[in-house]
Amino acid sequence: MRFEGKLIENVAKIREFYRKTEISEIPDLEKRRIFVEDLKSFLRGLKVAGVDGSQISPLKDFGLPFGGVQAARLVVEHGKGKYDLKYKSGIAHESNLELERFKLEVEMLKEVMSEDVYAFYDGSFSFFFASEMSEKLRRAYLKEFEELIKLSEENETPVIAYVDRSYSRELFQNTYDSYVLRSYLSMFEFVEPIKRGDLLITYFKVNPTFPAKIEMPAWLEDRIEEVLKVILAECLISSTSGYPYILERVHKYATISEREKEEFVKAVGAKMLSYKFVSKLKGKGKI
Secondary structure, eight states, X not given: OOOSSOGGGGHHHHHHHHHHHSOSSOOOOOEEEOOOSOHHHHHTTOEEEEEEEEEEOXXXXXXXXXEEEXXXXXXXETTTTEEEEEEEEEEEETTSXXXXXXXXXXXXXXXXTTSSOEEEEESOSSHHHHSOOOHHHHHHHHHHHHHHHHHHHHHTOOEEEEXXXXXXXXXXXXXXXXXHHHHHSOTTEEEOOEEETTEEEEEEOOSSSOOEEEEEEGGGGXXXXXXXXXXXXXXXXXXXXXXXXXXXXXXXXXXXXXXXXXHHHHHHOGGGOOHHHHHHHHHXXXX
């Protein structure tokens, strides 16, 4: 839609446009509520893993066409005081930074697939189905995703992708699902999952604002309520009571601090890199 004149002069027309696209009546979506009767008993012995990552943007101001990636994995066994924290890191060309971070995160998830654990991933697995990217890059993401889903099913290890604030439009075309469902869902309710390829996608309201988007492998179709109970329990013991405890903790570990970024820049330095090294890095990572 285009207008004559400045954008600010057309506010009334824009408001009218948005009014027409608003959903006046929500379709009759099936919804159910999740309960955890005895939280302490439910958590006792429950083993969960969380994976998150962070990155340092390409250091263009220093003549460095690459950045750094880091992923952390935290495994916690509730009620036993046991935990295990591991890191992986690397460097990648500017054209390949996001993919390399994703690979690291998926690799760390794969390593716990043989354990009796619920594995949480901070983010979405479905973004590369909808986002604009080259077909070659999409295939690279898909390869990592399919290997993870295969391992998950073979080892019967639930993998849970959690998106705190989602801007997806899986259910509605003209507005974001979470914005529509925030008033439709009551606390601890979720909508009946929809299937997208190898994924089940649902929205689960675990805080008073917007429902979280939950993605899990389609093979978990008969275990949806079990998985959502684990998510709810993790949320109830977090500092906010609305975000999984395991992801809250691992996010703090995964984050590259400003001090670490400064040290990284100082340690690497543009003069340490030869053109041959940069060319090799680009050749390996460019999509």
